[in-house]
Amino acid sequence: MFKNLTVGRALVYAALLLMAIYYLLPLYVMLTTSFKSLDDIREGNMLALPQAWQGGAWAKAWAEACTGVECNGMQGFFWNSIKMTLPAVAISTLLGAVNGYVVSMWRFRGSDALFTMLLVGCFIPFQVVLLPMAQLLGLLGLANTTAGLVLVHVVYGTAFTTLFFRNFYITVPDELVKAARIDGAGFWTIFFRILLPISGPIFVVCIIWQFTQIWNDFLFGVVFASGESQPITVALNNLVNTSTGVKEYNVDMAAAIIAALPTLFVYMVAGRYFVRGLTAGAVKG
Amino acid sequence: MAALSINNVCKTYANGTDVLKGINIAIEDGEFLILVGPSGCGKSTLLNMIAGLDDISSGDIAIGGKRVNELSPKDRDIAMVFQSYALYPSMTVRENISFGLEIRKTPRAEIDATVKRVAEMLQITHLLERKPGQMSGGQRQRVAMGRALARNPAIFLFDEPLSNLDAKLRVEMRTEIKLMHQRLKSTIVYVTHDQIEAMTLGDKIAVMKDGIVQQFGSPQDIYDNPANLFVAGFIGSPSMNFIPATVVQSGSDIGVKVCDDKGCVVLPLPHDKAKLAGWVGKEVIFGIRPEQITDARTAYRDGLPVMACHIDVIEPTGPDTLVFVSLNNTKVCCRTHPTEAKYPGESMELVFDVSKAVLFDPKTEARIV
Numbered sequence: 330m331f332k333n334l335t336v337g338r339a340l341v342y343a344a345l346l347l348m349a350i351y352y353l354l355p356l357y358v359m360l361t362t363s364f365k366s367l368d369d370i371r372e373g374n375m376l377a378l379p380q381a382w383q384g385g386a387w388a389k390a391w392a393e394a395c396t397g398v399e400c401n402g403m404q405g406f407f408w409n410s411i412k413m414t415l416p417a418v419a420i421s422t423l424l425g426a427v428n429g430y431v432v433s434m435w436r437f438r439g440s441d442a443l444f445t446m447l448l449v450g451c452f453i454p455f456q457v458v459l460l461p462m463a464q465l466l467g468l469l470g471l472a473n474t475t476a477g478l479v480l481v482h483v484v485y486g487t488a489f490t491t492l493f494f495r496n497f498y499i500t501v502p503d504e505l506v507k508a509a510r511i512d513g514a515g516f517w518t519i520f521f522r523i524l525l526p527i528s529g530p531i532f533v534v535c536i537i538w539q540f541t542q543i544w545n546d547f548l549f550g551v552v553f554a555s556g557e558s559q560p561i562t563v564a565l566n567n568l569v570n571t572s573t574g575v576k577e578y579n580v581d582m583a584a585a586i587i588a589a590l591p592t593l594f595v596y597m598v599a600g601r602y603f604v605r606g607l608t609a610g611a612v613k614g
Numbered sequence: 615m616a617a618l619s620i621n622n623v624c625k626t627y628a629n630g631t632d633v634l635k636g637i638n639i640a641i642e643d644g645e646f647l648i649l650v651g652p653s654g655c656g657k658s659t660l661l662n663m664i665a666g667l668d669d670i671s672s673g674d675i676a677i678g679g680k681r682v683n684e685l686s687p688k689d690r691d692i693a694m695v696f697q698s699y700a701l702y703p704s705m706t707v708r709e710n711i712s713f714g715l716e717i718r719k720t721p722r723a724e725i726d727a728t729v730k731r732v733a734e735m736l737q738i739t740h741l742l743e744r745k746p747g748q749m750s751g752g753q754r755q756r757v758a759m760g761r762a763l764a765r766n767p768a769i770f771l772f773d774e775p776l777s778n779l780d781a782k783l784r785v786e787m788r789t790e791i792k793l794m795h796q797r798l799k800s801t802i803v804y805v806t807h808d809q810i811e812a813m814t815l816g817d818k819i820a821v822m823k824d825g826i827v828q829q830f831g832s833p834q835d836i837y838d839n840p841a842n843l844f845v846a847g848f849i850g851s852p853s854m855n856f857i858p859a860t861v862v863q864s865g866s867d868i869g870v871k872v873c874d875d876k877g878c879v880v881l882p883l884p885h886d887k888a889k890l891a892g893w894v895g896k897e898v899i900f901g902i903r904p905e906q907i908t909d910a911r912t913a914y915r916d917g918l919p920v921m922a923c924h925i926d927v928i929e930p931t932g933p934d935t936l937v938f939v940s941l942n943n944t945k946v947c948c949r950t951h952p953t954e955a956k957y958p959g960e961s962m963e964l965v966f967d968v969s970k971a972v973l974f975d976p977k978t979e980a981r982i983v
Contacts, residue, residue, distance in 0.1 A: 438628070504700035507667050512714035512765075513688035522713075526704030 363387065363582035370578050386579035390587060394580050396567040403584050405557070406564035410544060411591075413475050413560055417482035418539045424483065425490020425535060426528065430520050432491070433498035434506050444495060450488030455548050458485070466553060473555050481553060482543045489542075490535050497531040498524065533602040541592050561588045616678030616691075616768035616801055617643045618664070623673035625659055625825075633659050635825045637673070641818055644799045646792075648816035650806055652848070656825040657805045658773060664803060665771055666690050678768055688717075693762035694771040697778060699754045701746035707733075707757050708742040711764045732760045752783045759794075772804040776811065788814060809849050813837065821845045838970060843979035846901050846972060852936065855907070855946045858976065859900040861893040870900045870973070872921070872941045879921045881968050885983040890973075898982060899974040904936065904947040906967040909954035913965035922961050930955075937962065 358375060363386050365379040373380065392402040432444045462481055463472070471477030501524065509519045550560040559567075565588045569581050596603075618641050625634040634656045641647045649657040662668040664675055666687035674681055682690050693714075701710050708729055715725045733739040736756045746754055755775065762770055772791075776784045792815055795802055806812055812819050813833045820830045821844075829841040840846035846854045859870040867882035868890045881900075883890060910920070923939040930936075935955035937948045939962075948964055956962040973982040 502698050502700060504696040504698050505702065507662075507665070507687075508694065508696060508700035508761075509702070509713075510667065511665060511687045511692060511694050512761075513717040514713075518717065523702050523704070 359582045359586055363390075363579050363586060365579055367575065367577060367579060386577070387583040387587075389577075390568075390580045390583035394568050394577075394584060395571050395573070396564045397571065403561060403564055403568070403587050406559055406561040407587065409475060409554075409558060409564075410561040413478045413482070414540060414543045414591075417479045417486065417543050418536055420479070421483045421486035421490050421539055422532065422535045424487050425492075425494045426525070426532075427520070428487065428491035429494025429496075429498050430524060432495050433501075434503060434519075434524075435516070444491070447488050447491050450485075451492060455485075459548075459552055462549075463553065472553070473558055475554070475558050478549060478554055478558075478560065481549050482539075482546070485549075486539050486542065490539065493531055493535050493538070494528070497528065501527070530602060533599045537595055537599055537603050540595050544592050564588075617641060617645075618647070618769060618801060618803065619674075619676045620660070620664070621674045621676070623660070623663065623675060624671045625656070625663065625668065626671045633825050634663075634671075637825075637827055639820050639827065639830055641801065641803075643678075644801055646795050646802045646804065646815060646817045648804050648806060648812040648819045649822060650809060650812040650819055650848075651822035651828075653807060655822040657807075657822050660822075661694075661771055661773055661803060661805045664769070665692055665694055691768040692771055693765045693767040693769075694773065695758045695762050695775045697774040699746070699758040699778075701754055701757055701761070703746055706743050706745055707738065707749075707760075710746070710757060711761050714761065714765050728764050732764045735763070736760045751779055752787070755779060755783075755787060759791075763794075763798075768801065770800055770802045772802065774806055775804075777806070777808070791815065810851060813849065819849075821848060823848075840901075840972065840981065842981055843899060843901070843974045846974070850903060852904050852947050852949075854901050854903050854972075855944070856974075857900045857902070857942050857944050857946060858897060859942055860897055861890060861895065861973075863894050868894060870898070872900070874921075874923055874939065874941055876922070876924070879919060881919045881966050881971075883971065883973075883983070884969055885973075889983050893973070893982060897976055899976050899979075901972040901974060902966070902968070903970070904949040906970055907946065907948035907964050908967070909950040910963060910965055911954050912949075912951045913967060915967070919966045919968065920963050921966065922963050924961055925956055925958050927958055928955055937964075939964070 361378055362370060362375075364382045364384065365373070366381065366383060366385075369380050390402055391404050393400060394402045396403075396406070428447070432440050432447075462484075466472045466477045466480070469477070469480075471480060505523060506519055509523050514522065545562060546560070547562045547566065550563045551566070554560065554563070565584055568584050618639075620637050620639040623634060623637040624632070626632050637660060639647065649660060651657050659668060663670050664677075666682065666685060666689075670683050674683060676682065677690060677692070702713065705713065711729050711732060712725045715728060720728075729742070730739075733742055736759060738753065738756050738760060741749060741753055741757065746757070749757070755778075758775070775791075776787050779787060788811060791804075794800075795815075804811075804815060812821075816833050818830065819833055819836050821828045821836060823844055829836055829845045831839075836845060836849055840849065840854075843856070847856065857870075857872060859872055862869060862871050862880055864880045864882065867880075868887055869880040869882040871878055871880050873879075923941070925937055926940055926945070927938040928935055929938070930952060933952075934949045935952045937950050937955055939946050939948060950962075950964075974980065975982055
């Protein structure tokens, strides 16, 4: 394999390798630290492997670590995040699919203006909507609930998902819809029988994007949820910032990895479809 | 099957653009209508309006004597074949063909029988379980036709169905569409920008430009008697020669004067003298088709005017050789027998058959005679 190795090539590989190490190093440190004992951490080198591998920090992070007054670990908050993320991703993705279908295939007077307004929604900073959203959640009686967080994320995410689906459906020839209309299919039949079956790639993009955004969100979580209903990102912050007792780096690292696992998992399962989906439409199918 | 009539149909978009300005076309049950014209002439819009995919701004469209203006596409009893074929990508050929029948709640046994019949007719039985992505353009084209045939509609609409195929396949499919029409006696509206497809397929042709039907008639009538300069130039390949010329009186004859660099000839016109009289001394556009300027051997009549012309270029096509000469400073194409054609730089005697020549008003582009 080194037959064609020129100096330029070698430099490229060297640079790539350096970059890979640069990006993988934090993960390496987090993983090794989470398996070290506290003594090991204090005495040893940050980059060294654990002297003795032990999973105690993981168990503690999951079930016993203190996140403020409570000391039940991350587990409850992990499920909170799951309960928030799954419905929010599902609802916002489906809404985006229907929106995208309408603004690309069923143009009506003002549909372009509507789409532009939705686009603007993508550029609104989180902080701007905090106060009005708090008011709305109060009015709806959803303050401090997971359902409230789901609503916030659906509202905020629909702008993005609509954009994704619209840009995907715009590449689908509208003759397809015309043909289906002549065949006698209605609005929903066309959507479910003709368009949804070819929307796989864009669903993957949308789900990865929304899952990452919603799972990783901290601001909405910390503002609109408290105590029991907090998502894992807020819990992680509380765990790391708890000032009582010894600073347990191994537990912090384990908790951080636990918090990141679902997004890592989604990327590993669907990541290769992500790029494929982003470039879908560039090539005629 | 049903007759189609289009009465004074207009289309105006919300921004005020007039796409169609009063279209009147009527065809009988079983006729093959071609809508032909350059891109942007409104032919596809008209087809979409017949299909019900576009709203009608004013006027009426009737299928089988029944006004369909407000009917949705599915209630008009039509089927359409699209340029991109528009096959449902996620469905197999069988599902594509049966989709419309399923939606109309046709019994399963009947659907299966129809799919079988249509597939056999189009010789696509072996493709039934494939998806559109696994087929060639020609095969997709057949499936698209099969989908339309399965429905057995009152009218078939074709929107440039052959323009995505390569040249050889296009000619083959053209013949098949014509055969299908002869066998099924179906009413067809066919949009194309290709004048050869228009001539070969149609019972009636509507030549369109700028949202107006320039001429509506049988292919031969449109070829022989074009209504104006546009139609004359659009139909026919190679297209009609347009030579700017002056109408002159020579003895009892009225003719047009054509010159090359050596000298001039007056070609006497056998047309209606009453119509020509007013144009004597004026400039007109003299339209003559390439096959009407030929060599002495090919010309089938004696006593036609002859002119020796200097050849600029020749283009052998096989059955004919196209000879290009320059008359009145205009490039003129002549269709000659391959063995009679001379070479560039040489002089050749060309016979002008002016009986089918036409004259146009250079200002209005309307036909004079």
